[in-house]
Amino acid sequence: MDFNLSERSERFRGEVREFLAEHVTDDLRDRVRETGTIHDWGLHRAMAEKGWIAAAWPEEYGGQGRDDFEMAAFYEEAVIAEAPLDGLLITMIIANTLRHVGTEEQKRELIPQMIGGDAICALGYSEPGSGSDVASVRTRAVRDGDEWVIDGEKVFTTLAHESQYVFLLTRTDTEVAKHKGLTMFLVPMDTPGIETRPIHTLGGERTNSTFYSGVRVDDRWRIGEVNGGWDVMGVALTFERTETGGTESARVLHEFVEWAREATDDQDRPRIEDPSLRETVARIAIRNEVARLMALKATWVAAAGGLPGVEGSMARLFYATRFQESCSEILDQMGPRGALQHGAEGAPVHGRLERAFRHSAVTTIYGGTSEIQRTIIARRGLELPSGR
Amino acid sequence: MDLRPSEQQRAVCDGVSDFLDKEVTPERVRDAEPMGFDAGVWRGLADMGVPTLGVSEELGGMGAGLLDLALVAEAIGAHLTPAPILETQVSLRAVERVDAGLAGQMRAGVEDSSLSSSLALRPARQGVFELVPGGAVSTYVVGLDGEELVCIEADPPGATGLLSNFGDAPLAHRQSDGGSRTVLARGQEARGQFDAALDEWRVLTAAALVGLGSRAVDLGVEYARSREQFGVPIGSFQVVAHRLADVATEIEGAQLLVHEAAWAVDEGRADAAELACMAYLFACESGQHAAAESLHFHGGYGFTLEYDIQLFHRRAKAWSLALDGRTGEFQNLADRLLAGSLAPSGGN
Numbered sequence: 030m031d032f033n034l035s036e037r038s039e040r041f042r043g044e045v046r047e048f049l050a051e052h053v054t055d056d057l058r059d060r061v062r063e064t065g066t067i068h069d070w071g072l073h074r075a076m077a078e079k080g081w082i083a084a085a086w087p088e089e090y091g092g093q094g095r096d097d098f099e100m101a102a103f104y105e106e107a108v109i110a111e112a113p114l115d116g117l118l119i120t121m122i123i124a125n126t127l128r129h130v131g132t133e134e135q136k137r138e139l140i141p142q143m144i145g146g147d148a149i150c151a152l153g154y155s156e157p158g159s160g161s162d163v164a165s166v167r168t169r170a171v172r173d174g175d176e177w178v179i180d181g182e183k184v185f186t187t188l189a190h191e192s193q194y195v196f197l198l199t200r201t202d203t204e205v206a207k208h209k210g211l212t213m214f215l216v217p218m219d220t221p222g223i224e225t226r227p228i229h230t231l232g233g234e235r236t237n238s239t240f241y242s243g244v245r246v247d248d249r250w251r252i253g254e255v256n257g258g259w260d261v262m263g264v265a266l267t268f269e270r271t272e273t274g275g276t277e278s279a280r281v282l283h284e285f286v287e288w289a290r291e292a293t294d295d296q297d298r299p300r301i302e303d304p305s306l307r308e309t310v311a312r313i314a315i316r317n318e319v320a321r322l323m324a325l326k327a328t329w330v331a332a333a334g335g336l337p338g339v340e341g342s343m344a345r346l347f348y349a350t351r352f353q354e355s356c357s358e359i360l361d362q363m364g365p366r367g368a369l370q371h372g373a374e375g376a377p378v379h380g381r382l383e384r385a386f387r388h389s390a391v392t393t394i395y396g397g398t399s400e401i402q403r404t405i406i407a408r409r410g411l412e413l414p415s416g417r
Numbered sequence: 418m419d420l421r422p423s424e425q426q427r428a429v430c431d432g433v434s435d436f437l438d439k440e441v442t443p444e445r446v447r448d449a450e451p452m453g454f455d456a457g458v459w460r461g462l463a464d465m466g467v468p469t470l471g472v473s474e475e476l477g478g479m480g481a482g483l484l485d486l487a488l489v490a491e492a493i494g495a496h497l498t499p500a501p502i503l504e505t506q507v508s509l510r511a512v513e514r515v516d517a518g519l520a521g522q523m524r525a526g527v528e529d530s531s532l533s534s535s536l537a538l539r540p541a542r543q544g545v546f547e548l549v550p551g552g553a554v555s556t557y558v559v560g561l562d563g564e565e566l567v568c569i570e571a572d573p574p575g576a577t578g579l580l581s582n583f584g585d586a587p588l589a590h591r592q593s594d595g596g597s598r599t600v601l602a603r604g605q606e607a608r609g610q611f612d613a614a615l616d617e618w619r620v621l622t623a624a625a626l627v628g629l630g631s632r633a634v635d636l637g638v639e640y641a642r643s644r645e646q647f648g649v650p651i652g653s654f655q656v657v658a659h660r661l662a663d664v665a666t667e668i669e670g671a672q673l674l675v676h677e678a679a680w681a682v683d684e685g686r687a688d689a690a691e692l693a694c695m696a697y698l699f700a701c702e703s704g705q706h707a708a709a710e711s712l713h714f715h716g717g718y719g720f721t722l723e724y725d726i727q728l729f730h731r732r733a734k735a736w737s738l739a740l741d742g743r744t745g746e747f748q749n750l751a752d753r754l755l756a757g758s759l760a761p762s763g764g765n
């Protein structure tokens with residue numbers, strides 16, 4: 030056994046860190062905080078110039094052949110620097126999927142836009158009536174000659190307001206079992222009939238509702254087979270794993286400790302000497318290390334050519350549930366000041382920790398809720414029988 | 418990075434596991450109560466060289482590292498093995514670091530005369546090492562007595578000295594000034610050596626708790642698959658399945674952390690002491706949680722002495738109580754962490 034990360038990955042980490050220090054400025058971070066849009070075109074284009082949008086791809090496909098550990102280092106550094114990379118992450122899920130199931134024409138036309146930094150994509154899976162049970166989507170696509178006409182409503186279409194394309198899961202057959210009547214499309218966002226409305230969230234992130242009425246797209250925008258949408262989603266889901274484990278929580282803990290080293294209590298005693306605070310630090314540090322290792326294990330399984338289904342679910346479940354506890358316990362240690370927000374006098378660490386607390390609520394929800402992860406672990410990992 | 422045990426590690430673990438599967442059945446574990454010691458099991462393991470695995474080859478051991486020992490300790494823990502294996506391993510290694518001659522004699526004592534050895538986890542108070550794990554049966558006790566790291570050789574007190582405890586472990590107080598007393602180190606050196614030994618104990622105890630927890634999860638899962646209520650296996654109830662998924666996840670995490678800590682000690686990494694503390698604390702928590710949840714999902718039967726899960730539940734708690742208050746351990750870890758910057762390095 031060897032827990033050393035590769036020299037390659039650490040070299041790349043250094044390069045990424047340097048780049049991010051230059052490009053992810055305080056101004057940029059402020060802008061992201063104010064708009065809630067976890068994407069920045071300037072940064073995205075700069076990344077494209079570095080060749081980092083599809084850094085993991087082989088060189089002949091426009092990438093740099095970075096291995097799984099280099100990519101893990103890349104994502105970790107992005108989290109530490111708070112680089113707004115949702116656009117890159119989502120777009121790469123789709124670019125990867127196209128590489129596997131797209132037609133030659135689709136690949137030729139779309140992939141260069143994506144990895145060249147000119148186009149980003151949004152995921153259009155969730156609907157008001159379909160979340161965890163995503164196979165139950167009702168957005169309809171009806172064939173009309175060489176075209177399809179799409180009508181319906183999606184929710185949580187994150188980054189739709191910045192995207193050139195939406196990866197849209199639609200229903201094309203209502204007569205068969207729910208996962209057999211689905212078809213996937215990549216719909217250009219400037220197609221007439223699409224409307225985007227913002228949804229604002231507790232963590233400050235912006236997402237959207239998107240509405241589709243009489244949206245006409247040529248059949249060449251269909252991804253995969255007609256009624257083969259579920260398989261396409263299956264491929265896309267395997268590229269959704271960019272678990273950075275405890276990195277975000279490690280950043281939060283670091284900020285908390287920096288605060289605690291300066292802060293004093295009512296009797297002017299340094300907070301950092303308080304045993305209860307120190308215990309909180311110790312507990313969070315343990316969770317962070319475990320989360321880091323679980324994410325690394327999933328990366329390791331993937332690097333060896335495996336599909337880290339159960340490992341990935343465990344990493345995600347552990348990280349999400351513990352991160353919430355950690356953020357909450359940190360605010361407990363700060364008392365009434367813990368609620369102060371960015372801009373308020375005396376707000377600890379410029380309100381960054383209260384924001385982390387608000388944000389943490391979503392970690393057990395998106396990308397498959399904790400219950401969905403537990404079900405995967407129980408069925409596939411523990412081989413428990415399925416039931417209600 | 419590579420998370421696979423080596424060929425050799427697998428071979429050693431398989432050998433030990435085969436022996437334990439055959440010999441250390443739950444009946445055998447029960448029969449060894451309340452002393453928590455089975456001379457036949459000890460002899461068998463000593464014949465295989467398990468308690469002396471971590472002694473260097475020059476002294477007749479196998480030169481195993483802490484990670485090798487941790488992998489073995491998982492199997493030892495999973496079987497609730499009634500023998501002071503890791504106590505002996507840790508104390509022999511501690512002695513070898515400062516007094517190879519004595520370590521060689523002790524190794525011979527273990528292999529030729531079935532003697533065992535313990536580490537006193539607390540410095541002596543008024544001439545007494547209190548609550549020594551394995552202390553009721555061990556001939557050798559290594560511990561910190563004032564400014565001195567000492568090794569005491571004396572007849573173990575056996576049943577008369579046993580402090581009966583719900584973990585059915587051979588706990589006893591031992592004299593720090595009786596028997597034949599060898600001073601191994603003094604002052605700073607003594608403290609440093611003691612701390613290093615204690616960290617190894619933390620890692621191996623954590624590994625044993627991972628083994629225990631992992632077996633407890635297995636028992637819970639097996640029971641949940643076969644026990645039916647309302648016409649279906651109880652494992653098909655989502656609450657049951659999800660809570661078992663939670664403990665399985667924690668044990669998986671604890672195992673990774675223990676392996677990393679052991680590796681870090683072997684490699685002499687700067688964060689080894691931190692990781693040893695983390696591994697111990699997290700294995701205590703997840704081992705106890707796994708055993709408690711598993712017991713709960715056995716329903717009323719889990720509460721009866723006939724079912725095995727109670728053996729695990731008791732030991733998970735008892736092993737976690739070995740160091741003075743886990744709160745103290747958290748402070749200990751905080752001290753270690755706060756000496757550094759805690760910057761999110763990402764990577765290592």
Ligand SMILES: Cc1cc2nc3c(=O)[nH]c(=O)nc-3n(C[C@H](O)[C@H](O)[C@H](O)COP(=O)(O)OP(=O)(O)OC[C@H]3O[C@@H](n4cnc5c(N)ncnc54)[C@H](O)[C@@H]3O)c2cc1C
Nearest residue numbers: 152153154155159160161185186187394395396397398400
């Ligand atoms: C900030 C944000 C961004 C998002 N971005 C996107 C995006 O870009 N594209 C996209 O398509 N979607 C996106 N989502 C949607 C996200 O994937 C869903 O919110 C998620 O899948 C859960 O669906 P839901 O919200 O409808 O909750 P529901 O599925 O209704 O779940 C509600 C509760 O019931 C539980 N539950 C549901 N089913 C089961 C079950 N079988 N067993 C036990 N418990 C169950 C859930 O765990 C949850 O606690 C985003 C969501 C958020 C909050």
